[in-house]
Amino acid sequence: MHYTTGFIEELGVRLGTEATVRLLALHGGSAIRVPPQATLDHPLCRVLGEIPFDRLVDTWPDHVIEIPSADEIIDGYRRIRSIARLARAGISAVEIARMLAIKQRQVINLAHEALTLKLLDAAHLDAIKGDHPT
Known part of the structure; x- marks a missing residue:
């Protein structure tokens, strides 16, 4: 997935502002693999919270997502x-x-x-x- 400025907005809509900021802060400038199914013990679940993580998995199951850096x-x-x-x-x-x-x-x-x-x-x-x- 390639970054566009709209991608950050889409993350914010789907995950919520707080979870999106945490994702950008902790994983900005890198790629993350979204698992095919949400599990409570997944590291992204601990970062985002259960509900935002479920939304991430529902939206991009089993995808690699490039998280843009602040720059x-x-x-x-x-x-x-x-x-x-x-x-x-x-x-x-x-x-x-x-x-x-x-x-x-x-x-x-x-x-x-x-x-x-x-x-x-x-x-x-x-x-x-x-x-x-x-």
Whole structure:
């Protein structure tokens, strides 16, 4: 599973804020294997608590999940903020992608996140997309 800024939000919704913060604090920057079944003696159950652990297993049974580090989370939000700033300045997705050394599709996806975060309005999002299909 690849990290996106939305992944942290999804963890928070599914596990709750406290369990998500504990997971990020103790396992950030590493991969965890979610067991196929929840058991009370599993180390993640002790970290998260029984109910959040059950939700984790119900959502991602028998999966390996990459838990982002604090630096990755902050860098992700900085990139979104940079894309929003450049888009508001009228720079196209193609040029933003070139400037940030990422793909145009990534720019558009992150611009959608900027829209959700109210860092960018719909008109600027439409402007940077140009002829790129969504």
